[in-house]
Amino acid sequence: MIQCEDHGLCISTAMEVADRICTEKRLKFTDLRKDMLRMIWDGHAPQKAYGLLSKLQVKNHSAKPATVYRSLDFLLENGFIHKVKSLNAFVGCSHPSKHDECYFLICDSCKEISECCDSNITSAIKATTKRNQFFVKNTTLEIAGHCNACSKRTE
Amino acid sequence: MIQCEDHGLCISTAMEVADRICTEKRLKFTDLRKDMLRMIWDGHAPQKAYGLLSKLQVKNHSAKPATVYRSLDFLLENGFIHKVKSLNAFVGCSHPSKHDECYFLICDSCKEISECCDSNITSAIKATTKRNQFFVKNTTLEIAGHCNACSKRTE
DNA sequence: GTTTATTTGTTATATTGTAACATCTGGTAT
């Protein structure tokens, strides 16, 4: 369970940060993209593309898969969200400006995901890839299990 | 590019190990499952489910998606293969008996995958999850980039 | 204001994965 006292704050912060970055980079933060990002930030659990599509269709009756995937691409490219590959789902990024080296703790029970950006893991990975003479472009680290709250609950 | 002088040896070793484990655990290593494992070990690049289906249908005209996915489930459950989540593809495991803590180096260029089972990474992950009071069930670490051979080639 | 590039709409389809039930096969108990 994520420690956010006020999830409204998570959302508004994420929206503001995205807005600022879009202004800086002269990207178009359209209504569609805003809606998508807000929907993804609905909680700390990842959202699935077709779930987002359903929600989108409430407002925008003509939304189609391509509508959703194009917005997702935009949000991914600019670091506003992550794709959780082990779940085929999408989750908001809480620090889009330094988006690298983000690792995920995925609770199988409450479904919430928290980012853990740990420099020790990063340097361990760097050491290993260097030893293997491997040139890294992208790292996916997804750790599934139970968060503290949920593992207490099930005891 | 993987350093295997003789890929026939990779295949035969993998088949023998699987056979031994199946005997020990009283699992049925059927012709279908053997064919599937051999096809996955066709090389060090990951194989996609529907690609395997096509190959399987050459021998077994009646093969269907379920045929393939059920075999894949068997091979996954018993540690003979890994699912590469970032690619939705499957690759043979070269040490099924100690199957945990396997990390992957995925070359975007030659597509080959090598396992890098590094205890430093494992302990860095353990330290981080402990600090976050997170109880790990399963870890996915997939590192994409270029292997040494390919990065030399493109220079 | 016209051109240009980007975004969105729209249709169609490709790819990946499961559910549910029928049939077969090989071992076990009688």
Next chain:
DNA sequence: ATACCAGATGTTACAATATAACAAATAAAC
């Protein structure tokens, strides 16, 4: 031997995820 049972495979149908290709709308740049 044979009746039974469990696990494996066959079969049909479909669900879920994702992309391609082209048209229309919109915003930016000239």
